[in-house]
Amino acid sequence: MSSVRTKRIVLLWLGTTFLILGGVASAVMSLVDPKSHVSTQIQTVTIEEPQSIPFGVDSSEVSSDNATQVVESALPLPKGSVRAALLEVDQPYWEVIDRQRLGMVTENWQTVLIQNHHKLDYTIIPEYTRDWEWIQDGRKIKVQFHTEVDAMKDILSRKKLGKFAVQMTSLPFTDFPKALELLQLLVQDGHYAYLHRTGDKFEGMVWYRVRIGFFQGAEEAQLVGQEVFEKYSKSGEFTGDYWAVVPTSRELSRNLIDLQQPITKPWTIELPIEEDLTVASALLPTFIEHTSFSYLSQRFDRETNKLQFRIRVGFFETTGEARSNMYSLRNHYRGFRNARIVKL
Known part of the structure; x- marks a missing residue:
């Protein structure tokens, strides 16, 4: 009887030991395996864009x-x-x-x-x-x-x-306020835009070129011009007459x-x-x-x-x-x- 009891005690001890070791191993694997801590749910964060005063703001507002x-x-x-x-x-x-x-x-x-x-x-x-x-x-x-x-x-x-730059349009001296509007529009869209005044007069007037810069190649400049044109195609702010310039x-x-x-x-x-x-x-x-x-x-x-x-x-x-x-x-x-x- 004593030998049988001894065997039972040994088997019980071995079983308990394996259970403990198994639990420890599982815990270690969960720490090592990064998948066990990665959630598949993607959280979205909404960032409110700060307000700014546009170029044509009415100061009474x-x-x-x-x-x-x-x-x-x-x-x-x-x-x-x-x-x-x-x-x-x-x-x-x-x-x-x-x-x-x-x-x-x-x-x-x-x-x-x-x-x-x-x-x-x-x-x-x-x-x-x-x-x-x-x-x-x-x-x-x-x-x-x-x-x-x-x-x-x-x-x-x-x-x-x-x-390189892309010239979106060119407006005469008389349309200077419109040139400023387009300039502000492009800058607020995140583009580096500027006006370039002609040195010589054409048709008896100075002209203001609305340009976006700067690009490594003419193809890149032309592509940005196309993107801007398509974005404002419905409002008609820009025509299809844009081109890359040096x-x-x-x-x-x-x-x-x-x-x-x-x-x-x-x-x-x-x-x-x-x-x-x-x-x-x-x-x-x-x-x-x-x-x-x-x-x-x-x-x-x-x-x-x-x-x-x-x-x-x-x-x-x-x-x-x-x-x-x-x-x-x-x-x-x-x-x-x-x-x-x-x-x-």
Whole structure:
């Protein structure tokens, strides 16, 4: 009996041991096998797109509740922030900042449109994903394409820089407001778009070309043009008359503002402040073919509870040089009759 009992005890001990070992092995396998912890259910997250003030906004529609934030001198941008606004400051006169810090409207002047020789850039850019942003590179503010960052680091890779653009349309001087609308539309779609003014007159008028850049090849540029045309085919914003072009070297330089200019040439011509964006922007095509640099800015005025718009023209070394240019422009354009000379 004792031997039988002993066998039963041994068998019971072995069975219990195997059960314990089996449980441990199962637990270990569940930790090692990643499939046991991967859920097949996909969760979706809805991201609300921040609101922005369009180029043609009616200032009466802006609530004073959105104008409580006054922006101080911009701090270095944290990684992943959105560089989507140009704020005018004392030094170095402009800073590229995160538009989320800026708020919807601000009491500080914010640059909206810049004319640099033949090129015009709309500077309020979307906060959602795009391939480009404004950056401050030394003494310059310029456009930088994310896909070109590596090419800038390697001199042998510069051939990868975009050297083509697609011209979506070309509008005469009289349709300048429409050109601005199309420019804003493309920028808000995430494209790097700009206006390029013709140097010579055609049919007795200056023309404004609406372009998107920059691409490594003509085929890529043409493909983007086709995508834009098809997207707006129903509304008729663009015709099928678009084509790839080779931009001028000044267009391809990527430079928006040379910050050295206001340091060495601190005097500028300032036009009277307007409360109507249509009136302010309508002044631009009347004189920019005779100036090398001008910019349109906006800010929120607490007293009137409205947006204000201001145009400044040029950088000049002395008040005499600025005054001479102001008188010359005043003789041809009524908008300069009440202009004044200011120091940055």
